[in-house]
Amino acid sequence: MAVSGFEGFEKRLELHFFGDDPVVDNMGLRLLDFESLVKVLNAVQCSVVSAVGNQYFDAYVLSESSLFVYPTKIIIKTCGTTQLLKSIRPLLRYACNLGLTLCSCRYTRGSFIFPKSQPFPHTSFREEAIYIEENLPSDLCYRKASVMPSKMASHSWHVFTATCQNHIISQNDELYTIEVCMTELDRVLARKFFQPPGDGSNGDVAGKEMTKLTGIENINPGAIICDFAFDPCGYSMNGIDNDRYSTIHVTPEDGYSYASFECVGSIFDNNNHIAEILKKVVQVFRPATMSVSTTCTSPEVWTRVAHAVEPLGMKCRSCAVDEFPASGSVVFQTFTVRRK
Numbered sequence: 001m002a003v004s005g006f007e008g009f010e011k012r013l014e015l016h017f018f019g020d021d022p023v024v025d026n027m028g029l030r031l032l033d034f035e036s037l038v039k040v041l042n043a044v045q046c047s048v049v050s051a052v053g054n055q056y057f058d059a060y061v062l063s064e065s066s067l068f069v070y071p072t073k074i075i076i077k078t079c080g081t082t083q084l085l086k087s088i089r090p091l092l093r094y095a096c097n098l099g100l101t102l103c104s105c106r107y108t109r110g111s112f113i114f115p116k117s118q119p120f121p122h123t124s125f126r127e128e129a130i131y132i133e134e135n136l137p138s139d140l141c142y143r144k145a146s147v148m149p150s151k152m153a154s155h156s157w158h159v160f161t162a163t164c165q166n167h168i169i170s171q172n173d174e175l176y177t178i179e180v181c182m183t184e185l186d187r188v189l190a191r192k193f194f195q196p197p198g199d200g201s202n203g204d205v206a207g208k209e210m211t212k213l214t215g216i217e218n219i220n221p222g223a224i225i226c227d228f229a230f231d232p233c234g235y236s237m238n239g240i241d242n243d244r245y246s247t248i249h250v251t252p253e254d255g256y257s258y259a260s261f262e263c264v265g266s267i268f269d270n271n272n273h274i275a276e277i278l279k280k281v282v283q284v285f286r287p288a289t290m291s292v293s294t295t296c297t298s299p300e301v302w303t304r305v306a307h308a309v310e311p312l313g314m315k316c317r318s319c320a321v322d323e324f325p326a327s328g329s330v331v332f333q334t335f336t337v338r339r340k
C-alpha cells in the first residue's frame with residue numbers, strides 16, 4: 001500500500017433543525033450533553049481538544065478540525081481519514097430526543113489529496129451520496145448531488161443538499177458561507193506551524209503563540225479565538241464573533257501542505273468586509289493554489305472574491321456555478337499564483 005501523508009481536505013456537514021417548543025428552540029442542540037457529543041465524535045473517529053462558547057453557540061476544536069453547535073444548526077468539519085457521515089444517524093437520534101426535526105442538510109468537500117486512503121463511506125462521492133440518501137428522513141426531498149469542476153482535474157467541489165418542503169426558503173437567507181482550501185503553502189510561512197523542537201509547551205499555549213506569530217489574530221481582531229497546536233506540527237482555530245464563526249486548519253508538512261479557512265458573512269455587511277478578510281488569509285499562507293466556494297442566496301457575493309485576491313498575485317483560473325434548492329447558489333472559483 002502506498003504510504004500517504006495527512007489528508008488536509010475536510011469533509012463538511014451542516015444540518016438544520018426545527019422544533020415546536022420555543023424553549024427547546026432557544027437552546028436546542030446546545031442542550032446535548034458532552035457525553036452524547038463524544039459518542040457522535042467516536043462514530044466519526046475524532047475527539048474534542050478545546051472548546052469555547054458564547055450566548056449564541058458553542059465551538060469545539062477537534063483532533064481533526066471543528067464542530068459548531070447552534071440551537072437549531074450543527075456544523076461538523078473533519079479531515080484526515082475520519083468518517084464524518086457516520087455522525088448523521090446518532091445526531092438525528094439525539095436531536096429527535098430533544099424534539100427537533102431535521103429540515104435541511106448540506107455536505108461539501110474538495111478533492112482529496114489521498115483518495116485511496118479514505119474509508120467507507122468516503123471512498124467516492126457516489127458512495128457518500130448514497131450513504132447520505134440512505135440516512136436522511138424521507139421527507140427531505142429536493143435532493144441534489146453535484147461535482148463542480150475546475151480547470152485542474154485534481155480540484156473539484158462536491159456538494160450534496162437536501163431540504164424538506166416547508167423549509168425551502170431558509171430562515172438565514174442573508175447569510176453566506178465561504179470555504180477556502182489552500183494547497184502548496186509558502187514553505188517559510190508553513191514552518192511557523194511547526195512547534196520549536198524541545199519547546200515542551202502544551203497544545204493550547206503553543207496554539208496561542210502560532211495565532212500571534214502568523215498574523216492569524218489580525219484576521220478578525222474582534223473575534224474570541226480558541227486555538228490548538230498539534231505536536232510536532234499542525235494547527236487549528238475557531239473564532240467566535242457574536243453569532244458568527246470562523247475557522248482555520250493547517251497541515252504544514254511539505255509535499256501535501258494544506259490550509260483551510262471558513263467563515264460566515266451577511267449580504268448586508270460592508271462590501272469590503274469579506275475582501276479584507278480574504279486578503280489577510282492569503283497573506284498568512286501565500287498558497288500556490290486556492291479554491292473558494294461561496295454558498296449564498298444572493299448572486300453577487302462571489303464577485304468580491306477575485307477583487308480581493310487578484311491584487312495579491314493570484315489569478316482566477318475557473319469559476320463554476322450551480323443552483324441548489326436547499327442552499328441557493330454555490331460558486332466554486334479556483335486561483336493559482338500568477339507567473340512572474
Ligand SMILES: C[S@+](CC[C@H](N)C(=O)[O-])C[C@H]1O[C@@H](n2cnc3c(N)ncnc32)[C@H](O)[C@@H]1O
Nearest residue numbers: 006008063064079230233234249250251252258
Ligand atoms: C488536525 S490538523 C488540521 C486539519 C485540517 N483539516 C488541515 O489539514 O488543515 C492536521 C495537522 O496536524 C498534524 N497532527 C499532529 N498530531 C495530530 C493528531 N493527533 N491528530 C490530527 N492531526 C495531527 C497533522 O500531521 C497535520 O499536519
